[in-house]
Amino acid sequence: MKKHFKLQDLDCANCAAKMEDAIRKLPGVNSATVSFMTQKLTLDADDARFDEILQEAVKICKKVEPDCTILVK
Template identity: 75%
Template sequence: MKKTFKLIDLDCANCAAKMEAAIKKLDGVTDATVSFMTQKMTIEGDDARFDDIVKEAVKVCKKVEPDCEVVIK
C-alpha cells in the first residue's frame, strides 16, 4: 500500500531528511519520502501493518520536529 500525507509546519529540509531516513528504517516500510518543498510525506509499506506503520511514522516525525503535524485523512 502507498499513501501520501500532508505535513503542517515542517520547518527545514534537514528535518525532512532525518524523518525520511528514520521512517525507512521502520519494520514493514518498503519506501518513504518526505518533501520539505511540497510539505508531503509518502509511505509505501506492508498492507497488513499499514495503520501501525503510519502511527510509528507520526511518532518519528514528532520526535524530529515537535511542531510538525501529520494530516491523516
C-alpha cells in the same frame, strides 16, 4: 500500499531528511519520502500493518520536529 499525506509546519529540510531516514528504517516500510518543498510524506508499506507503521511515522515526526504534524484523514 502506497499513500500520500500532507505535512503541516515542517520548517526545515534537514529535519525532513532525518524523518525520511528514520521512517525508512521501520520494519514493513518499502519506501518513504518526505518532501520539504511540497510538505508531503509518501509512504509505501506493508498493507497488513499500514496503520501501525503510520502511527510510528507520526511519532518519529514529532520526535524530530515537535511542531510538525502528519495530516491523517
